[in-house]
Amino acid sequence: MNRLASVETAAPFAAAPAGLHTALAVRRWDPRLYQIATLAGLLGYGLGWLDLEIQPQTALAILASALATQLACARLAGRGRFDPRSALISGLSLCLLLRTGSLSLAMLAAVVAIASKFTVRIRGKHVFNPTNFALVAMMLAAQDVWVSPGQWGSGIVFAFLLAAAGGLVVNRAARADVTVAFLACYSGLLVGRSLWLGEPLAIPMHRLENGALILFSFFMISDPRTTPDSRLGRLLFAAFVALGAYTVQFWLFRTNGLLWSLALCSLGVPLIDRLLPGPRYRWTTVETFRPGERNLV
């Protein structure tokens, strides 16, 4: 699997001799494959052990809809090559998070997720993490959709495993800085709040052990395609998301603060990119990289 991780490294290789290509490229695997494997593993664990409220046929319908939409949109957008990886990631994430009693709404969510990548774009970059956008849009528009943030429980061992697996993904995706900055800010806010209220530290610890938080930090906010291009921009972005999530949860008393906050803050990313420009990230591969092509996924 000869994948390169970012445009910064990919660009010189594009002009390099073919032999060098392969020799250097094989060292790195596409982080998305780790991500797909991890998400699929989590889905299996959730279905088998945690009794997640999703029927296998709903999961299959979501995955099929995501892939079909990716295929259709890629064709329509004139990008010949069908790449199922990002669509699979979005589909699996939806299976893990989206809850609905309606099969058609589940499928619609998958279509919305993938279509958003192709339609909601500013300066050639899609604005929202597809899964995040689909969840928020469906929760706003449909009655029969919800997200269960408590479904993973707070087993610390499980959280650790999830973090380790997710860590692998972000390291490969070279956007660990968002995850680290977000977790640092959010933990700071939670611990600070409890210290101010005089609560035992068991309370913020319990909140941080939440599987949904870990999943969000390592698999959603770290999406390299929708985070700001510059490091400083990403750190700022992470801090805003943490602050927003805290506000939703502790000032507005609503659930799913992480999702709402990420969606809202994503709207500010083009501005951050304008103020603090940086090199654009891309999931590039040696075979598929073509100069001038942008936003493959």
Added chain:
Amino acid sequence: MKPMAILVAAMLIVALAAPTVLAFCGFYVAKADSKLFNHASQVVLVRHENKTVITMANDFKGDPKEFAIVVPVPTVLEKGQIRVGDRALIEHLDAYSAPRLVEYFDDDPCRPVARYDFLQAARQRAMVLQETMAERARSLGVTIEAQYTVGEYDILILSARESAGLETWLRDSGYRLPAGASSVLGSYLKQGMKFFVARVNLKEQGRLGFTYLRPLQMAFDSPKFMLPIRLGTLNADGYQELFVYALTRKGRVETTNYRTVRLPTGTDLPVYVKDEFPQFYRAMFAEQVKRESMRAVFLEYAWDMGWCDPCAADPLSPEELRKLGVFWLAESESGSAVNRPRSRPGGPVDVFLTRLHVRYDATSFPEDLVFQETADRANFQGRYILRHPWKGEAKCEAAERYRQALRIRAEREAANLSSLTGWPIEDVRRKIGPVSGGEGRPDDRAWWQKLFGE
């Protein structure tokens, strides 16, 4: 301080010079009066948009003058926002939603099949309070925001600048607070909450003639959908039990900061469980709690209030639901202004019931319960099945196969029961006794033992 409109409820019972400090409420599921769950509370949460009506019940059995309750509330509650509820309604809600036993009787294996269903359900509990005063309040930074008598209760709504003053005032006023109360009171104060303090007014109680303490009910607006449990963990001796009956419009309610797990259901059990159903329920619940390391909230029932199948008790009538605080029924009623015929229990009503059961202590449940209403309207109930073997004569080829199947079935039922409750399988087998129609249980010797003998 933020303009907080938090939700309510929770549970600190302070005993007035009482030798023992009791948990907020008590819950018993009983058949023939046997206690099932101790140290338990029952809370009915009616919720739609930001409007909440909460009813809290317990079965305090001691001297009413030794009883008091302190509950953090989001806002100063006016007298009209508090009333005394009806214990029978909560009992009805409990009976309607309790785990149930279903019986099937096998038919003559030599004839075609027909089935009969019926069931039996579990039972329950009650509630209470006491009196007040107010002197050094000001000097301690404690403000008595409101003071009134509702039914047999004297009620105070307190706010305070800081927890030490509040604690001192409560102690001076004769309330025994558990150790550690100050910091918990302080954290609620900093979140802008007030304290609802209720005691039994003995004169009023005598006049009204109630021999038990009735539930307290309060109505308020708050975006926060949660149940403060932290105060309750302070005075608890060991773990506590909490039943939450959520009545909503859209669908099932679940906790967002703890895992909500479905109770095992639909399992075939040995027939003898019929006489030990309360013990079975208690043991099974304990076993499931253990499996989840006491870190989960259990879903025991989720059903549209319009019907049930099978019914452990009739669904609550619209009138009963209104008394429990289902305000949207009252609104739609008055809106239509139609003089309807008698409310028919079991008729279509716009109410979804979720019954949650939690066993908790301060270690496993460090923070208050936070809920959300989902759009899930799928029905769920704790339902356990007894299958009675055919007792009559049966002489045909099918009967032989039936008897073989019975032995396998008995073993499977024994394994189910043992796995659900943690009871040793040998004990279960002993209680099942010889399987009718066969020579005891299936031969579970290894194949070589069967081949070579013992």
